[in-house]
Amino acid sequence: MTQRILVLPGDGIGPEITRQARRVLDACREAGLDIDIEEAPVGGAEIDRSGVPLAPETLEKAKGADAILLGAVGGPKWDTMPDIANRPEKGLLALRKELNLFGNLRPALLYQQLVEASSLKPEVVSGLDIMIVRELTGGIYFGQPRGRETREDGTRYGYNTYVYDEHEIRRIGRVAFEMAQKRGKKLCSVDKANVLEVTILWRDIMNELAPEYPDVELSHMYVDNAAMQLVRAPKQFDVIVTGNMFGDILSDAAAMLTGSIGMLPSASLNESGQGMFEPCHGSAPDIAGQGLANPLATILSVAMMLRYSLGAPDMAARIEQAVGAVLDQNLRTADIAYEGTRQVTTEEMGDAVLAAF
Amino acid sequence: MTQRILVLPGDGIGPEITRQARRVLDACREAGLDIDIEEAPVGGAEIDRSGVPLAPETLEKAKGADAILLGAVGGPKWDTMPDIANRPEKGLLALRKELNLFGNLRPALLYQQLVEASSLKPEVVSGLDIMIVRELTGGIYFGQPRGRETREDGTRYGYNTYVYDEHEIRRIGRVAFEMAQKRGKKLCSVDKANVLEVTILWRDIMNELAPEYPDVELSHMYVDNAAMQLVRAPKQFDVIVTGNMFGDILSDAAAMLTGSIGMLPSASLNESGQGMFEPCHGSAPDIAGQGLANPLATILSVAMMLRYSLGAPDMAARIEQAVGAVLDQNLRTADIAYEGTRQVTTEEMGDAVLAAF
Ligand SMILES: CC(C)[C@H](C(=O)O)[C@@H](O)C(=O)O
Numbered sequence: 001m002t003q004r005i006l007v008l009p010g011d012g013i014g015p016e017i018t019r020q021a022r023r024v025l026d027a028c029r030e031a032g033l034d035i036d037i038e039e040a041p042v043g044g045a046e047i048d049r050s051g052v053p054l055a056p057e058t059l060e061k062a063k064g065a066d067a068i069l070l071g072a073v074g075g076p077k078w079d080t081m082p083d084i085a086n087r088p089e090k091g092l093l094a095l096r097k098e099l100n101l102f103g104n105l106r107p108a109l110l111y112q113q114l115v116e117a118s119s120l121k122p123e124v125v126s127g128l129d130i131m132i133v134r135e136l137t138g139g140i141y142f143g144q145p146r147g148r149e150t151r152e153d154g155t156r157y158g159y160n161t162y163v164y165d166e167h168e169i170r171r172i173g174r175v176a177f178e179m180a181q182k183r184g185k186k187l188c189s190v191d192k193a194n195v196l197e198v199t200i201l202w203r204d205i206m207n208e209l210a211p212e213y214p215d216v217e218l219s220h221m222y223v224d225n226a227a228m229q230l231v232r233a234p235k236q237f238d239v240i241v242t243g244n245m246f247g248d249i250l251s252d253a254a255a256m257l258t259g260s261i262g263m264l265p266s267a268s269l270n271e272s273g274q275g276m277f278e279p280c281h282g283s284a285p286d287i288a289g290q291g292l293a294n295p296l297a298t299i300l301s302v303a304m305m306l307r308y309s310l311g312a313p314d315m316a317a318r319i320e321q322a323v324g325a326v327l328d329q330n331l332r333t334a335d336i337a338y339e340g341t342r343q344v345t346t347e348e349m350g351d352a353v354l355a356a357f
Numbered sequence: 358m359t360q361r362i363l364v365l366p367g368d369g370i371g372p373e374i375t376r377q378a379r380r381v382l383d384a385c386r387e388a389g390l391d392i393d394i395e396e397a398p399v400g401g402a403e404i405d406r407s408g409v410p411l412a413p414e415t416l417e418k419a420k421g422a423d424a425i426l427l428g429a430v431g432g433p434k435w436d437t438m439p440d441i442a443n444r445p446e447k448g449l450l451a452l453r454k455e456l457n458l459f460g461n462l463r464p465a466l467l468y469q470q471l472v473e474a475s476s477l478k479p480e481v482v483s484g485l486d487i488m489i490v491r492e493l494t495g496g497i498y499f500g501q502p503r504g505r506e507t508r509e510d511g512t513r514y515g516y517n518t519y520v521y522d523e524h525e526i527r528r529i530g531r532v533a534f535e536m537a538q539k540r541g542k543k544l545c546s547v548d549k550a551n552v553l554e555v556t557i558l559w560r561d562i563m564n565e566l567a568p569e570y571p572d573v574e575l576s577h578m579y580v581d582n583a584a585m586q587l588v589r590a591p592k593q594f595d596v597i598v599t600g601n602m603f604g605d606i607l608s609d610a611a612a613m614l615t616g617s618i619g620m621l622p623s624a625s626l627n628e629s630g631q632g633m634f635e636p637c638h639g640s641a642p643d644i645a646g647q648g649l650a651n652p653l654a655t656i657l658s659v660a661m662m663l664r665y666s667l668g669a670p671d672m673a674a675r676i677e678q679a680v681g682a683v684l685d686q687n688l689r690t691a692d693i694a695y696e697g698t699r700q701v702t703t704e705e706m707g708d709a710v711l712a713a714f
């Protein structure tokens with residue numbers, strides 16, 4: 001049966017990186033993958049077109065798709081929009097919420113060919129391979145009540161609500177425990193249980209799940225310590241599981257440890273295996289349209305899509321091998337280029353991956 | 358007039374590091390500083406004694422003191438206490454709140470003698486000197502409502518409230534702008550204004566303050582990006598201002614960049630200049646009582662106390678110079694020792710600082 005893929009290029013470098021990823025998807029189709037690809041605007045591009053970051057018909061298409069490939073959304077052009085409910089980011093948050101994509105997988109993997117690109121000492125990061133499992137549809141990102149108001153005495157105040165129930169915690173916990181089972185069998189749950197009640201519940205539920213996964217070693221760490229340990233000795237981690245807000249912060253820090261955030265894909269999955277796949281990096285408006293962007297994170301997001309949503313792990317492995325091969329050929333986009341490597345454009349990088357596929 | 362200092366050793370390594378810091382305070386008194394020193398238990402030590410982490414009489418003493426020197430609180434012994442309201446950390450949080458110590462100054466300063474101790478490449482961190490200004494008595498740490506409950510259908514949930522009003526934001530903003538004026542004149546305000554309404558207000562207030570400090574260059578950064586930039590290129594920052602939760606996470610990451618968290622002091626100040634001073638590191642129960650702890654962060658906290666609360670900047674500078682001198686003498690506690698340096702105990706480090714004072 002034909003599987004349906006929706007490509008949402010978005011803003012900034014989104015269009016140029018998804019263009020290269022689409023070429024890889026086309027190559028997969030030629031190699032026998034039965035897929036149908038459609039494209040739609042989202043984020044700032046859609047605001048410019050229709051006034052909202054996610055059009056109702058695009059949401060419908062997304063719901064009907066087996067998998068979504070997203071470029072990136074946002075940029076300074078829309079940052080000053082007074083109405084937060086209508087900024088590019090809200091399109092992304094709405095997709096996550098409406099499709100129930102609660103399970104966000106964010107690998108922080110160091111490519112040995114790029115060890116020099118890290119700001120950390122080679123011995124600290126060489127071989128780094130962490131998987132961050134971030135809860136994506138709950139927590140303070142979506143908690144009610146929220147808003148800005150003015151008190152009777154004229155004082156303005158703002159508030160958000162950090163809330164989780166046990167079901168939300170349990171289902172992301174299961175994703176993380178299962179991920180740990182497939183990897184190094186170590187799971188570190190990150191919370192702030194010495195201060196925040198909601199994360200005491202988080203810790204309780206993780207502890208309750210642990211006996212079901214006796215082969216996984218569960219530990220707990222406060223978020224401030226986790227931020228420190230990621231800098232000090234990141235290789236101590238295998239799988240990290242945490243809530244939406246802490247996951248946002250820690251996954252970006254972890255990604256940056258590798259020195260090659262332009263290389264890192266991500267997956268956001270729901271309970272039926274439907275997923276949205278996107279690079280970890282943002283829309284980089286400052287370099288958009290210049291052929292400088294690194295398409296590899298988006299191409300590797302296609303590999304994650306094949307593995308997690310389309311049931312084509314072999315094809316996924318072929319893409320990953322092709323990416324490894326172009327790195328071995330010493331080809332680099334600007335973000336990961338250094339002396340002795342050959343700098344190529346976004347499109348040339350796509351060419352090289354296709355040639356190695 | 359005699360100024361009153363309350364020393365709260367706390368738990369873990371707290372007693373041994375404050376012991377060395379007291380010796381430095383004694384030396385200051387002998388050198389002419391008119392102070393009176395009293396000591397009291399807090400945190401786990403006080404729980405063991407009286408059942409609560411902060412005794413009412415200790416709180417009264419703290420209110421009456423001109424400055425407080427705190428070691429560290431907490432440890433595994435009390436981590437499993439079911440009642441979060443009675444854990445060691447609550448003693449610390451109550452002191453902050455009751456004394457209105459909203460302005461938390463956390464320097465992340467790299468000592469050139471210790472550049473090798475960092476997990477980052479020397480060129481990335483050499484010369485690093487960031488000041489993080491963290492709001493300490495508001496935000497999600499203290500927001501109401503908060504708690505854990507069970508819904509009618511039996512589902513457990515937990516919640517906390519992230520709330521700020523404009524006055525709270527403005528007063529910490531002023532501390533940060535003034536700090537930037539005294540330093541490199543660059544202030545970066547960290548928020549998550551693309552998702553959290555409370556931090557949109559935060560950003561608005563910072564922008565409203567900016568015209569009063571025309572010599573300071575204000576910028577804004579999302580917290581996930583800030584965590585990345587601290588890893589990638591930390592020297593881009595001068596002063597960072599942020600809320601309680603983000604400040605907890607970012608200040609620990611920034612401190613760890615220096616590779617010598619055992620060196621970093623902190624100050625928590627209220628509007629009348631009264632302050633609590635403590636090392637950035639924790640109570641390190643695993644090494645307590647073995648003479649391994651580094652007393653320098655606590656000794657440097659005494660220097661901050663002299664500068665910010667006791668009006669004795671010259672004496673503060675003398676302490677800081679003495680600490681620089683012992684590093685130049687190649688003396689190191691275990692946490693910062695490496696080949697070619699001389700490892701000393703906690704007390705020997707105290708001896709050396711006193712000799713150089
Ligand atoms: C763009 C923004 C809303 C988003 C988030 O905070 O989740 C991004 O930072 C991410 O991590 O995917």
Ligand SMILES: CC(C)[C@H](C(=O)O)[C@@H](O)C(=O)O
Nearest residue numbers: 194195224431446449450605
């Ligand atoms: C011990 C804990 C409550 C405290 C905090 O989170 O503020 C600590 O981490 C700190 O940063 O001083």
